[in-house]
Amino acid sequence: MNDNLLMKITQKDKKAIARALTEIENNTKLSEKIIDEISSSFGKSYRIGITGPPGAGKSTLTNALVKKLAEMNFFVGVIAVDPTSPFTGGALLGDRIRMSEIGTHPNVFIRSMASRGSLGGLTRFASEAGDVFDYAGFDFTIYETVGVGQSELDIANSVDTTVVVLVPESGDSIQAMKAGLMEIGDIFVMNKSDRAGADQAIASLQFILSFREHDEKSWLPPIIKAIALEYKGIDELYNKILEHKEFLIKNDLLEFRRKQRFKARIKELISTQLKKELWTLERNKLLDEKIKLIFEKQLSLSTVVNQLVDSFRNNN
Ligand SMILES: Nc1nc2c(ncn2[C@@H]2O[C@H](COP(=O)(O)OP(=O)(O)OP(=O)(O)O)[C@@H](O)[C@H]2O)c(=O)[nH]1
Ligand SMILES: [Mg+2]
Structure with missing residues (x-):
């Protein structure tokens, strides 16, 4: 049964993937076996975090990006950690319909989860869900999280590229700075640029980012002007994600960071085990x-x- 489940995952069978994620979410006996089997294949799926303040348009942007990737024949897994996301309800009907539409695409698997309620812990679930997508041979794993809590920031730290979504509303950048989003963003998206004040907001964001420590070798986070609702800025976002990936590879950072994360994960598991025994x-x-x-x-x-x-x- 176990082997069968694993084989079906490699065939990108959505039911099998959903089953594996549920086992992992509930921390079952079977999940340990699944994780043992899949965790050595880490690193195939490129992990992208999409975060930002509530209502900034993260789901709309994720939807647009996923649609683009699927149209390019890529396979994409999405984990939406978001209690008010269109996946779980709470948003406008139009958003919900848009998201569930993209979820029925054969190349797309979407899983939503509440930020509380995972037995194994949110960050751990997120990283193991990414492993499942890796094992399945997906090209991309996208995490949508509201950038407010610590565990959401932790998830942002466990991806390859972090996209921070902001809107022109005054004070948004300042709030994001307080929430620690300025430090973690590799790419910034000024969404809802159909609204007044977008250029001004971009200028002040640029100003704030200029204080970030950097030298000639470090990555300078670009700011993309977008209207996610109209699919504007999505091509540029995709290109910048690829550029960031190239930058990481060129500087030997992609493998290095992945190994560091894997190491931290093993250490964490050992600490938990030892504490229990002690x-x-x-x-x-x-x-x-x-x-x-x-x-x-x-x-x-x-x-x-x-x-x-x-x-x-x-x-x-
Ligand atoms: N005017 C305008 N509205 C947008 C744009 N992008 C998204 N919206 C709207 O903004 C609202 C919030 O969008 P969501 O995508 O649900 O935002 P979110 O960041 O995922 O929200 P939470 O998950 O609840 O934090 C929705 O009503 C969208 O239709 C945009 O580019 N322009
Ligand atoms: Mg959302």
Whole structure:
């Protein structure tokens, strides 16, 4: 059954992919086997994060970009981490219809998830979902997240190219700066440029970005003027994503960063495992007793730390 599921994933079978993602989301026994099998194929699918303030047009832009990629015969997986996204409801009917239309394209797989509620943690799910798309042989994985919470920023940090979507509304850039979006953006999109003040907003964004630390070798984030609703600026966005990818490859950063992320992920898993093994009921009790002794000034803090670490070492 397991082998069959994996084989179907490599055939880009949408049902099999959906099943694998559900197993991973629920942290089941099977998911561990799936992850073991698929995680060595990481790196084939180019990962793009699309983030920005609520309502900036991230879903509309994602939809337009996905449509373009699918028309170019690429396979695209989309993870929308967004409680108010058109995938999960909450948006205007038109947006929802547009998104579900693109989701029925044979080259496109869309999965939405609420930012809370994943047992394994949002960031972990996002990266493992990307692995599933990798294994399936998809060309691109796109994450749509609202750039406000820490886990959303973490996701932005685990992709190859981060696109930050802003709108001309006054103060938007300042807000984005506060939310930490200025540091993580590789490409900025000034969406809703059909509205007044777009050029001015681009100028002030340029000004803010000029304070970002850089030298002649570093990537200067471009700003793209877009009207996602009318598919304007999408070709340029695609070209800039490719340019950024080329830049990463030329500077040996693509593989390097992917390996670093993989390393961090393994370390995180090891820490979790060790913590679980360390903090048994017994050792928790022992700690309570030792704390009493610290308060009675019979033991020092560092002695207690060493004793507990030793008790763990001697048991293993
Ligand atoms: N005028 C104009 N409206 C746009 C444009 N792009 C998107 N919109 C509208 O802006 C609204 C929000 O768009 P979404 O794509 O849902 O924005 P979002 O950033 O995904 O929103 P959340 O996921 O709720 O944070 C919708 O009503 C879109 O139709 C644009 O280029 N111009
Ligand atoms: Mg959205």
